[in-house]
Amino acid sequence: MSSLARLVRQTMTIARRDFVATVFTPTFLLFLLAPLMMVGFGAIGGVGAASMSKSGDDKARIVILASGEQARTAIAIDRQLRDMFRERERPPQLIVEAPGANPRAQGRAIFERKAIDTYAVMYGPLERPQILHSINGTRSASYLAELADQVLRAQRAGTTAPLSEATKTVIARPGSTSSGHGQAAFFAVTALFMVSLLLAGQVVGTMAEERSNKVIEILAAAVPLESVFFGKLLGMFGVALLFLGFWGTVAVNVTTLLPTRVATAFIDVGPAVGLPMFGLLFFAYFVMAYMLLGAVFLGIGAQASTQRELQMLSLPITIFQVAMFGLATAAAASPTSGIATAAEVFPFSSPFAMVARAANAPDLLPHFLALAWQASWVAVTITIAARLFRRGVLQSGSPKLRLGRKRPVEPAIDNPVS
Structure with a gap:
């Protein structure tokens, strides 16, 4: 078996192990229903605020x-x-x-x-x-x-009656407007940020338990740390896909029950690249955003040796995510500005800024370049995180990452007896 095939097999083994350990637990049901709890608390707060506002208006x-x-x-x-x-x-x-x-x-x-x-x-x-x-x-x-x-x-x-009577005719626009593109960009950035904030943050604590029970040392001795990190990232990404699949199905069925006037309120809102292509790009950028932020959070969380250190790391992690959201929001508001270009080039804000670009501009070539650029930074981030963990935490060498074919060892030939 070649080194690349062995690397893929080791990575998928780690991913399957983490996926099963996360999904087949009672706490996963609470995680899956977390948005329902958030919506419930939000609805309670909204009803209270609306009641107070209505009381003041009366x-x-x-x-x-x-x-x-x-x-x-x-x-x-x-x-x-x-x-x-x-x-x-x-x-x-x-x-x-x-x-x-x-x-x-x-x-x-x-x-x-x-x-x-x-x-x-x-x-x-x-x-x-x-x-x-x-x-x-x-x-x-x-x-x-x-x-x-x-x-x-x-x-x-001499009269309070209207002096003129206008004839009003409704004209349907053939497509979304430029302001509708901007609104779609803002909605897309916000949705991508909320999903990434909820799902990518779960990666932070995946290494803490492994360090506490010494399992990480066994894994590091058996496979390269790059496979461990990437496998854990893929395993948690599988959990994220299961989460999105569940709530995506719920959202699609709920939208069919909405009244027609709700749909007509968003008739001018739409992406410039078209809805089918925008859906594909949104999913692709969600994958990149999850992988990029997840790799960063996995590397940061791997440096924490206790739960207290992990809790202290949650604040800078949240600040980092909010900073990327703010940069992407500014890019969505000014798609042709320098700040938009900077947000699209900076790898950790690039998925958010590029999904806004998909809503504002119809060209597709920049998206293929951006996806390749972001994928390369996923590999770079995982490699850096693994090396920092190997040198700073383990302080020992684990099997190194080699993608070439392993050379066969030639048997030694004894010198002939003279």
Whole structure:
């Protein structure tokens, strides 16, 4: 058997060993259901935040001190203007009160009411209205100023009915827009980061148990450390694929149950290379991101001798991942800038930046070059991690990595007896 075939066999043996040891355990079910727990906690927090926000919106008010025809016109115009806003962006509910002898003092007194949260109060003639507003009521004050202008126009026209009737026709775009490409790039970078953050971080602790029970010394004496590291990386990658396969199937079935209006909301969002090719590139860059970050984390985690050291390493590892995400996000926002080029060239941010490029630009050649560049850095990172572990931790020599064919040993020939 050649050295290369032996290396592949040894690597796959380590990968199968780690895959079985991880998957066939009760704790793997908790890991598999971790996103469901995250979504559940997020939903609970979201419901609480929405309840607090709705409670605040129910008490928010804007006030106009007016009476008679002016008050009725203001109410009618306000009803028309509110149709221009999304429900979440609409101004606070309007209250119209009759002005007293001192409108300014009356307006100030309204802000002191405990039952409502007054954002702005308008009084005086519509030609020169006076508006009082709170610190966070600037937009409400602008809305009241516009409302005064529209009421004055309606009074001069003699009617509150619209003076024109527009014909609105819906036009479907043939494809996604440039802004849709940018949104797709941001979604892709975020999704790749979240998946990598959740899955690649699991590689850190794979060597700690092996070091504590001395198994790593047996493995290092039997096979090259490069095979041990790459085998463990492949084994955990198999776990990641099982995780993605499970949740990918769930996501595909859930999206078929979504209402049509949810799908139409994302009609302009799409990648520039096309959806089928983008799916292939996204998976390829997920493989590269997992291998690159996993190799780094495996090398760092292999230097930890105790669980306390491993926990202390989690902070710089998280900071490193967030830094790569920030660099890729900047590249997605400015695809033709220098920072985008730097993110695409730097190997550990390259998968994230290149998946954003796939969403922003239709050319495919740079992706083949990028994948080859990233694969080479996977090999470099694993080699460096294995050598650091061999020299710094084991302080001894394990079988060296040789890809050539082993030369047969020639039998020694004794000197003839003279």
